[in-house]
Amino acid sequence: xxxxxxxxxxxxxxxxxxxxxxxxxxxxxxxxxxxxxxxxxxxxxxxxxxxxxxxxxxxxxxxxxxxxxxxxxxxxxxxxxxxxxxxxxxxxxxxxxxxxxxxxxxxxxxxxxxxxxxxxxxxxxxxxxxxxxxxxxxxxxxxxxxxxxxxxxxxxxxxxxxxxxxxxxxxxxxxxxxxxxxxxxxxxxxxxxxxxxxxxxxxxxxxxxxxxxxxxxxxxxxxxxxxxxxxxxxxxxxxxxxxxxxxxxxxxxxxxxxxxxxxxxxxxxxxxxxxxxxxxxxxxxxxxxxxxxxxxxxxxxxxxxxxxxxxxxxxxxxxxxx
Numbered sequence: 001x002x003x004x005x006x007x008x009x010x011x012x013x014x015x016x017x018x019x020x021x022x023x024x025x026x027x028x029x030x031x032x033x034x035x036x037x038x039x040x041x042x043x044x045x046x047x048x049x050x051x052x053x054x055x056x057x058x059x060x061x062x063x064x065x066x067x068x069x070x071x072x073x074x075x076x077x078x079x080x081x082x083x084x085x086x087x088x089x090x091x092x093x094x095x096x097x098x099x100x101x102x103x104x105x106x107x108x109x110x111x112x113x114x115x116x117x118x119x120x121x122x123x124x125x126x127x128x129x130x131x132x133x134x135x136x137x138x139x140x141x142x143x144x145x146x147x148x149x150x151x152x153x154x155x156x157x158x159x160x161x162x163x164x165x166x167x168x169x170x171x172x173x174x175x176x177x178x179x180x181x182x183x184x185x186x187x188x189x190x191x192x193x194x195x196x197x198x199x200x201x202x203x204x205x206x207x208x209x210x211x212x213x214x215x216x217x218x219x220x221x222x223x224x225x226x227x228x229x230x231x232x233x234x235x236x237x238x239x240x241x242x243x244x245x246x247x248x249x250x251x252x253x254x255x256x257x258x259x260x261x262x263x264x265x266x267x268x269x270x271x272x273x274x275x276x277x278x279x280x281x282x283x284x285x286x287x288x289x290x291x292x293x294x295x296x297x298x299x300x301x302x303x304x305x306x307x308x309x310x311x312x313x314x315x316x317x318x319x320x321x322x
Contacts, residue, residue: 003260003286006316009309011292012299018266019184021294028299028306029076034086036073036094041122047109049118050101054082056091061322062130063092064123064159066142068166068296069113070195072100077139077165077296080311088315091130095122097142099199108207109233110199113141113171114246116149123149123158135318136162139296140269143167147248150255161321163260163314166267166296169249170274172240178269179221188269193225200229249274253282260286260317262310264293286317 015024036052043049052073056062063085067075073082073094085092096102097111098118111118127134136159138146143164150157168174178189197216204213215228226239236242252261261279265272279285290298298310 003288003317003320005288005313007309009290009293009298010300012301012303012306014303015299016292018264018268018292018294018297021264021266021292021297021299022268024303024306025294025297025299025308026076029308030079030083031074031076033074033079033082034092036082041125043118043121045107047098047105047107049098049105049122050096050103051093051122052096052101053093054086054091056089056132059132061088061090061133061135061318062126063090063318064119064126064134064136065092065094066119066136066138066146067094067097067100068140068142070100070192071139071142072096072102075139077308077311080308081137081314084311084315088319093122093126095119104199104202104206108203108210110203112230112234112242112246113144113168114148114242115234116145116152119145120149120153120158127158133160133322135159135321137165137314137318138162138167139165140168144169144171144246144248147252147255147259148246150257150259151248151251152254154254154256157257159257161258161318163262163317164248165262165310165314166270167248167261167263168270168274169247169252169276171243171247173274174270175221175223175226175239175243177271179223184268189222192222193219196225196229200225203233249276252276252279252285255282255284258284258286258321260288260314262288262313264290264295264297266292267295269295288313
């Protein structure tokens, strides 16, 4: 039986528009999380990622959380999710992708939307350590990473259930959306490019010739950045090759774990045309698409008393899998 939300989503008053949902959510989500233990997890290729975690009692579920583009374990949606997991008596681990945990990673490469190996290494480690169910949630880029991981591992997935929030199922179309005209698209695009470029400049200083520095400086769109930096650093011919190889949408049929797909039709970054319309062919998939909610928004309640409906539904879905 397909998952039904615990309540319909109704946007908070004055926050009906997609950009209001997206921006307000990023500003008002809590900046604090439960006390977290920092661990450096060494990766098979000699690099590392930083993990922030807390333990639950023996036998309790453990939740792995994957953040979005240029986010971290301290992102607001991560704080809300970790706090909710703690309230349920679970343990949790937030993965900071390479160079997102406050330190530059060791190698020239970084992270990208289709890079599943780092998350898979962490999840396999946790699968051996925790005694209860292992769940996972991803947001935006992290949602695509999680879905690609579930697709590639199939019946051998290390997690028992998962949730993907505002996943970019078609990276090429989503890049066109964020690179499109309009003040809000420019706001989102410039916010991402600012830190992406800063990190890329540091990489070029440490690894001269790793990619074309002039092309980096010319990049004014995410696609141009992916052409100049992401593709050459991670073995892709160009941005188009990267998007084709890394998009999660075409392979959803391969998922073999209960998985919530939560999206909003008015997402300003994820066009509604890219959201899967029919997942009935895979009984493991639970599609929840709201008319409103923006990108990783889903702010209900009131402006002064916001409730974060999306995170609540993620935890409700995962709780139902026990």
